Amino acid sequence: MRKLIALVGAMVVAMALVPLPAPVARAQAAAPKQGLVCTGGPSFDLTARSGYIETPDGNSVLMWSYAPAQGGFQSPGPVLCVEQGDEVTVRLHNDLAEPVSIVFPGQLAVGGTGAPGLLAKEAPAGGDATYTFTAGRPGTYVYESGSDPSKQVEMGLYGALVVRPAGHPDYAYDAATRFDPKREYLMLLSDIDPDLHHAVETGGTYDFTTLRNRYFAINGRQFPDTLQNNGVSWLPAQPYGALVRVKSYDATGNPLPALIRMANVGALNHPFHPHGNHVRQIAQDGRPLRTPDGGDATGEHFGRTVASGQTQDFLFTWKDQDSWDSQGNPLPASVASPDYRNLTFKDGDTWSSGSAYLGAKGTLPVGTASQNVCGEWYFPWHSHALNEFTNFDAGFGGMATLLRVDPPGGCAAVAASSSILAGTPRSGTVAALATADTAYYQVDSTATGTPAADWSGGFAGVPTGATGLTVTYTGRNSAAALPTTLWAWKWSTGAWVQLGAAADVGTADATITRTLPAPQTDFLGTGANQGKVRVRVLTTGTATGFLTQGNLLRLTYDAP
């Protein structure tokens, strides 16, 4: 799955994500697909050991890391999450051949056991050390080696520590920094000189003054691997993705900002830069930004240097300025439609320059399903030291990820197949149900008994974990006010379930919208029917035969 993809153009990059394989089960089974993956405490068992990471250009690099004692090697170390006031214990076992240790910058009065070391108690080769402290004020911190740091931190002995306010997992610091817990992200920046790592691997001379970094990572991965979900199977030693996802601000439906915790464990200061947006810095080094009298000293930025060893926290609210709507306003006039000559199609992915806006679907090459999942926007976030926007000097890569803005109405799918349960087809194909236009999918009702037009549309490719599944039907009949019901196929029982009451549909186009009942997962196929949703339209109510004309059958949902 590693690809080196040439991107056309320079400033604006957007990408289509193909449906991804399900993440492998990890020790932290509840890990979200995207966003911060917490390892809970307050006691932690870590093992310093070596392993290999893979880079997008096909290289593999020896790393050292603090791996979970019960898990496999991973880089970076686990994100340690504790509450303010927790009595934290970190037990370190050392599987490396030289003494290692951990320092906890920003934590006060760290105690513990181990051999005396330069900056902290050390675990000798094959031995152990313990660190204890009372979790200090809330914030984003790092932990890293305090032994021969020029070598051991470069080799990867680092990770993030998150201290949450007691009882308030949705506060970064205080009520003013409340965020949406579903949208909490970490970007741990690091840099790697593979020649130095090779020197360690082969027992060569390690001279830090020759440092020249070639790989630049977020959460241990380089772009485009940064976009992949947490825990994907093909990056077994790099469990943390870095895709940031938000939805448009809505005062009632989506009022809270996302929280982006940034930490730099690299040896360089990294100028990090979100395209197209400002982000509000609320803290650095785990301390909120305040005026001398306790007022607000936060500030908005689109380019902040995250210094070596530093942490910075940002709140981010995205507001739709263009009133985007997947049907009514798919592409604002001010935004040029992507020109296919500017696109690169490779392995089912679509890469574009020329427009940040890829909200509309259109003709695509054979085998390419869509430009993106469902009309979302992508904004690059990356190091603006552009040599760091590379993998071994080949761009784009390295210290970069994307901000994904999911459409406010959710993803929209159209029926890909149809089936007539009662009645006979007159004309039109399922394609006529894609948009509300002059093309209709037409079904003659049964002619005997109580006439009925009963048919269904099938949706495919709905991702596992989709929520907010809602059906919209627009159609008309040859007779006035015919009661029409919508149904959904409940895979768990193998039966249709009626969605709400009947609505009258007459000779002019009328629209019925129904949300699938909970638990919606019952209506999303699994196994051989993975990703399938079936919706049925049943029209009756008159003694004489009639014609049903379906104009639109659409499923909307929030992608996982």
Add this chain to the structure above:
Amino acid sequence: MRRTLVLVLIAACLVLPGRSAAAAGVTIDLCASAGTLPLPGSVFANIWGFSAAAPGGSCADAKPSLPGPVISVDEGDDVSLVVHNGLTVPVSLEVPGLSLDQGASVTAAPGATATATFTASAPGTYLYQGTERQLPMGLYGALIVRSAVAGRAYAPAATAYDRQEVLVLSAIDPVFNASPATADLYRYAPKYWLINGKAYPGTDPVHGGPPGTTVLLRYLNAGFDNTSMRLLGLYERVVARDARPLGNPFEATAETIPAGGTEDAVVTIPPSGSRFALYNRQLHLTNGAASPGGMLTFIEVP
């Protein structure tokens, strides 16, 4: 009125908190000379450095110091800095942030003197320095303008302190220093990273005090890199940058001092702990390939 200010060598670490004093004329004689700097591993790097002239302004016995002596004057003083150039190349002197009557800098020809005059118009931490290739050779030092407000680095209360330490950050590339006139700056690659001219384990400790003591750290970055300094076990409160107090001081454990910049931060010694590491987070913690070393010291509580 002309008097010779007492020059306090960094090694003595005895720059006193500012005294309120009437504005005065102050003349300081500096010698620029060549010599060597001992570095870990029995390395001796060629350096140029400033040093304090003997009483009467004589530079006959001058030995270069890296960094140069800490110069302390009072806010409002009319200051004359006289450079006696004992080198075979011209030496410049500039003090970014203070307006010299002579313009951006003064230059002393080999064997000659040049005088820079200015009014110490605002308190703070300033870098005095040569220019271009003189800088990596070691021609730099700290100039402290003491605030008229006793016990404070600047007017705001947030800049109050009990003790202060000057921390001049710099680096040495012995290859460059061996042939400063001809070395290719493109290949400038420091091997030694210094605090007040010394690399760990030779660095001087930062003297703390009993719990509650406030220590003003005056950082000056005379090197080529923006330098991020890590503190372990406590926070520093950054109160000024480039000799200007901050409207919104903030707390940090990893703070970057830009090349050529200065910064003032106040550390409060916590209730427990006796030794707090202060080091270059960009991992310049080696002397050449040897570890540990480099830009590392400790705040020590007696």
